Structures are given as C-alpha cells and as structure tokens.
Amino acid sequence: MAKVAQFEKGKTVVFGPEGFARVESIGEKVVLGNKVTVVDLFVLDSKMNVTVPLNRAVERGLRHVTSKASADKSLNALANERNEPIPWNRDGRLLKDRFAEGEISGMIEVFASLIDTAETRKLNDGQRTLLDRVRKAYAREIGEALGLDDETTQARINAAIATRIGPAA
Numbered sequence: 001m002a003k004v005a006q007f008e009k010g011k012t013v014v015f016g017p018e019g020f021a022r023v024e025s026i027g028e029k030v031v032l033g034n035k036v037t038v039v040d041l042f043v044l045d046s047k048m049n050v051t052v053p054l055n056r057a058v059e060r061g062l063r064h065v066t067s068k069a070s071a072d073k074s075l076n077a078l079a080n081e082r083n084e085p086i087p088w089n090r091d092g093r094l095l096k097d098r099f100a101e102g103e104i105s106g107m108i109e110v111f112a113s114l115i116d117t118a119e120t121r122k123l124n125d126g127q128r129t130l131l132d133r134v135r136k137a138y139a140r141e142i143g144e145a146l147g148l149d150d151e152t153t154q155a156r157i158n159a160a161i162a163t164r165i166g167p168a169a
Contacts, residue, residue, distance in 0.1 A: 006064070007039060007054075012144060016061025016102035019045040019137055020144070026054065061102025070104060071145035074138075075156060077108050079163035085113040092126050099134055107138050112164070119165055 015021040021041040037054040114131040143153035
C-alpha cells in the first residue's frame with residue numbers, strides 16, 4: 001500500500017509507452033476474490049480512461065514526470081553523449097522495446113540513435129515514425145519538468161540536436 005502515496009489524484013504522470021496520463025483516482029477493488037489496489041488514469045494522447053492494478057501499472061512504466069535536474073541532464077546527454085547506435089533490425093524491435101521501458105534514459109538512447117542514423121542515411125518509414133513519437137514524448141516530458149511552453153521546449157531540444165550533429169558542412 002506504500003506505492004499509493006506516491007501517486008496523487010490530479011497529478012500528471014508518465015505511463016510507459018502510452019505517454020502522459022492524469023491520475024483520476026486510486027482505490028481498492030475486489031478482483032476474483034482478491035483485494036487489489038487500482039489506479040484510474042486518463043491517458044492524454046489517446047484521450048482514454050484506463051483502470052489498471054497499481055502493481056501492473058508500475059511494471060508497465062508508471063512513474064512521476066522526471067525532475068528538473070534530470071531533464072537538464074538529459075538535454076546535456078542528448079547534445080554531448082556519444083554511444084553506439086542501437087541497431088535497427090527488420091522491425092526496429094530493439095529501439096521500440098527500449099523506448100517502451102518508459103524511462104527518460106531510454107528515450108534519450110533511442111532519440112540519439114535515430115538522430116545519429118539520420119545523419120548517415122535516410123531513415124525508413126518505421127524509423128521516422130518512431131523518431132516523431134519519441135521526440136513528441138521527450139518534448140512533453142522536458143516541457144512538463146522544466147515548466148516550459150511548447151515553443152521554448154522545442155528550441156531547447158533543437159539546440160541540443162544542433163550541438164550533437166555539429167555545424168552544417
């Protein structure tokens with residue numbers, strides 16, 4: 001029951017790959033004879049209400065929006081950290097799975113990997129779609145964490161990307 005205190009009604013949270021959600025309520029229900037703590041969420045992107053057992057929601061990546069310090073650190077990582085790009089196999093499963101973990105570090109790895117790939121060759125349709133999805137999720141999280149409007153958030157992300165790819169040739 002300690003996990004219940006972590007999430008408050010009305011707060012915006014990240015619900016794994018589904019994106020941002022608002023906590024509508026937390027309570028207990030009897031399911032198949034067992035008392036289960038459930039969380040009711042309104043998923044903002046899909047405009048859908050979901051009720052999920054709290055333990056399962058946490059397994060699927062339910063977490064608070066990242067902190068201001070983590071958001072700044074992630075922008076710095078996007079701009080300056082170089083890692084081996086995550087390979088794109090036939091259906092992009094490795095990248096999609098890493099993004100689906102729902103953590104900001106995974107988001108940065110996938111985002112940076114796709115940006116680096118785009119600098120060496122044209123992205124395929126699946127890669128472009130995933131890049132758009134990751135960028136949107138990352139922008140929403142950074143904006144929420146830093147208290148920025150959409151335009152300022154995009155400017156900060158664009159500056160980090162420009163630093164990453166360097167000056168145009």
